Amino acid sequence: MKLKGQQELDQFTLTRSEKAKELGKTPNAIRMMMRHGKLSGEYRFDGSKYLFRAQNRPRANYDYDHLGLTTPKKKYNRGNHFKADYPNDAFRLHNEHKKEQAILNKIQGKFKSEAHRLEYEKLNNEALKKSLENTQKIEKNSFTPLKDYGGLAVFI
Numbered sequence: 001m002k003l004k005g006q007q008e009l010d011q012f013t014l015t016r017s018e019k020a021k022e023l024g025k026t027p028n029a030i031r032m033m034m035r036h037g038k039l040s041g042e043y044r045f046d047g048s049k050y051l052f053r054a055q056n057r058p059r060a061n062y063d064y065d066h067l068g069l070t071t072p073k074k075k076y077n078r079g080n081h082f083k084a085d086y087p088n089d090a091f092r093l094h095n096e097h098k099k100e101q102a103i104l105n106k107i108q109g110k111f112k113s114e115a116h117r118l119e120y121e122k123l124n125n126e127a128l129k130k131s132l133e134n135t136q137k138i139e140k141n142s143f144t145p146l147k148d149y150g151g152l153a154v155f156i
Helices: 006-010 016-023 027-035 089-108 114-141
Strands: 012-014 043-045 050-053
Touching (some): 012 016, 016 027
Antiparallel strands (some): 043 050
16 A cells, blocks of 8 residues: 555654664664665655654565574684793794794795895895994994083082
C-alpha cells in the first residue's frame, strides 16, 4: 500500500545522528551512504536538514542471524625484535650473527662486481678519514675562553 501526501511525509522523523545510531554507524558514514546512493528513498530534505525514515525491517544485505558467532582471527606471533629474553647467551649470539649475515648479504647483493665493491670500500674509507679530520678540527676550535666583560673586580 502506497502512502500519499502527509502520511508519507510523517514517516520521515529521524535526524542523521539518530539514523546513524539506529544503524550502528557514524553520522558521517550515513552522509557517505547518501552520497553513494545507498539510502535512496530513505530520506528527504525539508529545507534545512535531512530527515530519515525509521527502520521497520532488516536491511536486505544485513544478516542478523549470525552476529558474534564467528571465531576471532588468529594472532600470529612473528617474533620479538627488540627486547628478546634469551635463555642463554648462545641463542643471543646466534641471532645476532644471523642479523649481521643478513645485512652483509644485502650489501653484497648491491655490488655489480668485485672491482665495484673494492672501489666502494676505498671511497668509504676516504670519507671516514675526512669525517674524522673534520670532527677533530671542530673539537679543537670549539673551546673559546670566556671574555672578561668588566664584572666585579677584586683588587688585592
